Amino acid sequence: MSVSIEIRNATKRFGEVRVLDGISLDVAAGEFVALIGPSGCGKTTLLRAVGGLEALDAGSIAYRADGAATAASAAGLSFCFQEPRLLPWRSALDNVALPLELAGVATAERVRQAREALDRMRVADAAERLPHELSGGMRMRVAMARAIVTKPQALLLDEPFGALDEVTRYELDEELLALHRRERFTAILVTHSLPEAVFLADRVEVLAPRPARVVKTERVALAARDDASRTSDAFNAHVRSISDALHRAICGSAA
Amino acid sequence: MSSRIGWRDVLAPSITVVALLVLWEVAVRAFAIPEYLLPSPRQVAAALWEGRGPLALATLRTAGATVAGFAIAAVMGIALGSVLTLSRWLERGVYPLTLLFQMVPLVAIAPLLAIWLGNGAPAVIASSAVVAVFPVIASTVSGLRSADPLARELFRLYNASRWQRWTRLELPAAVPSVVTGLRVAAGLATIGAIVGEFVAGFGGDVAPLGMVIVTNLREFHTDTVFAAVALAAVVGFTIYALVSLVSSLALARYLPR
Numbered sequence: 059m060s061v062s063i064e065i066r067n068a069t070k071r072f073g074e075v076r077v078l079d080g081i082s083l084d085v086a087a088g089e090f091v092a093l094i095g096p097s098g099c100g101k102t103t104l105l106r107a108v109g110g111l112e113a114l115d116a117g118s119i120a121y122r123a124d125g126a127a128t129a130a131s132a133a134g135l136s137f138c139f140q141e142p143r144l145l146p147w148r149s150a151l152d153n154v155a156l157p158l159e160l161a162g163v164a165t166a167e168r169v170r171q172a173r174e175a176l177d178r179m180r181v182a183d184a185a186e187r188l189p190h191e192l193s194g195g196m197r198m199r200v201a202m203a204r205a206i207v208t209k210p211q212a213l214l215l216d217e218p219f220g221a222l223d224e225v226t227r228y229e230l231d232e233e234l235l236a237l238h239r240r241e242r243f244t245a246i247l248v249t250h251s252l253p254e255a256v257f258l259a260d261r262v263e264v265l266a267p268r269p270a271r272v273v274k275t276e277r278v279a280l281a282a283r284d285d286a287s288r289t290s291d292a293f294n295a296h297v298r299s300i301s302d303a304l305h306r307a308i309c310g311s312a313a
Numbered sequence: 314m315s316s317r318i319g320w321r322d323v324l325a326p327s328i329t330v331v332a333l334l335v336l337w338e339v340a341v342r343a344f345a346i347p348e349y350l351l352p353s354p355r356q357v358a359a360a361l362w363e364g365r366g367p368l369a370l371a372t373l374r375t376a377g378a379t380v381a382g383f384a385i386a387a388v389m390g391i392a393l394g395s396v397l398t399l400s401r402w403l404e405r406g407v408y409p410l411t412l413l414f415q416m417v418p419l420v421a422i423a424p425l426l427a428i429w430l431g432n433g434a435p436a437v438i439a440s441s442a443v444v445a446v447f448p449v450i451a452s453t454v455s456g457l458r459s460a461d462p463l464a465r466e467l468f469r470l471y472n473a474s475r476w477q478r479w480t481r482l483e484l485p486a487a488v489p490s491v492v493t494g495l496r497v498a499a500g501l502a503t504i505g506a507i508v509g510e511f512v513a514g515f516g517g518d519v520a521p522l523g524m525v526i527v528t529n530l531r532e533f534h535t536d537t538v539f540a541a542v543a544l545a546a547v548v549g550f551t552i553y554a555l556v557s558l559v560s561s562l563a564l565a566r567y568l569p570r
Contacts, residue, residue, distance in 0.1 A: 110470075111470065143467050145485070156471070157471050160471045160472070160473045160477055160481070161472075225554070
């Protein structure tokens with residue numbers, strides 16, 4: 059019930075700068091892939107290209123649902139940004155219902171689905187409140203609820219918890235993990251946090267900048283993913299391995 | 314709500330007003346200033362009381378013209394401002410002209426309005442609307458533009474139509490700006506009505522405040538002029554206060570950011 063994504067030779071220039079230069083990447087249906095790399099390495103551009111927010115200069119991105127090719131617009135993609143991007147004059151509930159409203163879903167039905175999404179993100183009690191009345195963590199939960207209210211086949215996450223404090227971030231990491239286990243959508247996460255990438259992803263792709271290329275693919279094998287596993291030897295070994303690759307990528311590109 | 318006005322906010326300016334009136338009264342008596350130059354507050358109050366009947370009617374007429382002019386300016390301003398943002402070409406081509414028009418002094422246009430619309434209410438209302446409309450246009454245009462670009466991207470992501478983007482993003486985002494424009498327009502509408510009455514106020518059987526000012530100036534009834542000016546200020550202040558009240562209710566959703 060989810061989509062696979064094939065990126066082939068994606069190329070994108072901003073003026074003189076080649077941000078993406080023939081990068082290829084496969085994400086299987088239901089897989090959780092994290093993209094990690096130094097700032098400006100093109101990971102966000104790649105994610106935005108997958109979501110149709112950025113047009114590629116060359117290359118292609120193909121989406122497959124149950125083996126059949128689909129268009130990006132029909133692939134059931136949903137975005138979660140670093141900023142919650144909630145409309146300040148709308149209650150949490152009305153913000154979550156927005157994608158359904160714009161798609162022409164009837165009022166009663168969209169309110170029901172929005173309440174359900176808020177419930178799944180465990181912020182049902184915030185439904186009637188305005189964004190400025192919510193904490194940063196709750197705003198992000200509402201934004202996540204809006205991202206999942208359309209029952210997406212693939213969730214594209216652009217540093218979604220980057221602006222939150224560490225404790226809230228851990229909470230939301232666990233929420234996202236539980237959500238992914240239940241609903242098995244395909245997920246691509248752009249992050250700067252190595253522990254977050256290891257905690258959430260089946261696979262971590264380490265990117266080197268200018269132009270973006272994959273310098274290491276780390277398959278995460280953890281017996282369990284919970285609070286305790288964050289300090290396990292296996293967890294730390296993964297973080298170390300990615301950290302080394304990242305370090306080489308940065309030094310290599312500077313030379 | 315934290316924006317509620319406390320008794321101190323009323324008392325402090327009241328003290329200032331009373332102090333100024335006392336100072337004025339004392340100064341007029343101390344320097345023996347003739348009434349036709351500067352009447353004392355007591356003389357103005359007396360003129361207000363003596364002429365209360367015609368002045369009350371004059372105030373109502375001016376207030377009516379101001380409210381009508383303001384209402385036309387509000388509706389036209391929001392509509393024109395919205396139309397201007399429909400296309401980038403229109404915005405570039407026409408919007409700077411509206412700023413230019415704003416610089417044309419009303420006293421220069423008002424006689425023309427009197428020629429085109431004749432003496433009486435239509436010319437006065439038009440004069441009021443003409444000055445009040447520009448801040449509404451400008452605040453609508455800048456308000457519609459002010460929508461968060463990140464939210465715009467979100468709407469693009471959801472394949473929102475132009476109409477959906479306008480009703481659900483741009484118009485709500487424009488509310489704080491439009492409200493500010495409407496407040497400015499409320500004050501200007503009063504000025505526009507009075508200036509309109511200077512040149513076109515002598516139609517009809519009741520003289521409006523602008524006309525009262527002009528005729529009494531000619532006869533050196535300075536106390537009545539002051540009374541009429543005070544009443545004109547009351548009209549402007551009342552409309553401004555009403556617009557502010559309604560807008561603070563409308564803005565409750567937007568504050569604090």
